[in-house]
Amino acid sequence: MKCTGVVRKLDELGRITLPIELRRNLGVGDKDPLEIFVDEDTILLKKYQPADIFTGEMEDLIDYKGKKVSRESVLKLAEKAGLKISE
Known part of the structure; x- marks a missing residue:
């Protein structure tokens, strides 16, 4: 796994914001669905x-x-x- 150096806090509803540079690099657009995977203590987001x-x-x-x-x-x-x- 590659570290991006980006750290984000959860808001009061448990949401995070993905930086625009990261979304552009990964081809994730507004309202694109993301799949959520969990592996022990790791959360992985993948474009659905x-x-x-x-x-x-x-x-x-x-x-x-x-x-x-x-x-x-x-x-x-x-x-x-x-x-x-x-x-």
Whole structure:
């Protein structure tokens, strides 16, 4: 992990502000979703990238009831259900 030298205090609501230079360097725009990960005493923020809920793949996604599923997973599920799909 690389130290940025930036220190921020939490406000009374538990929020922090990410410096504009850091957001620009990492390609994080206003209102971009961030994922939060915890590893022991470390908090990691990562720009959220939607992925297939079954495989984690990020290509060729379909939105189904608020969840992302790849076309490949849909075809495999159809096959597993005994359905014949012609493309």
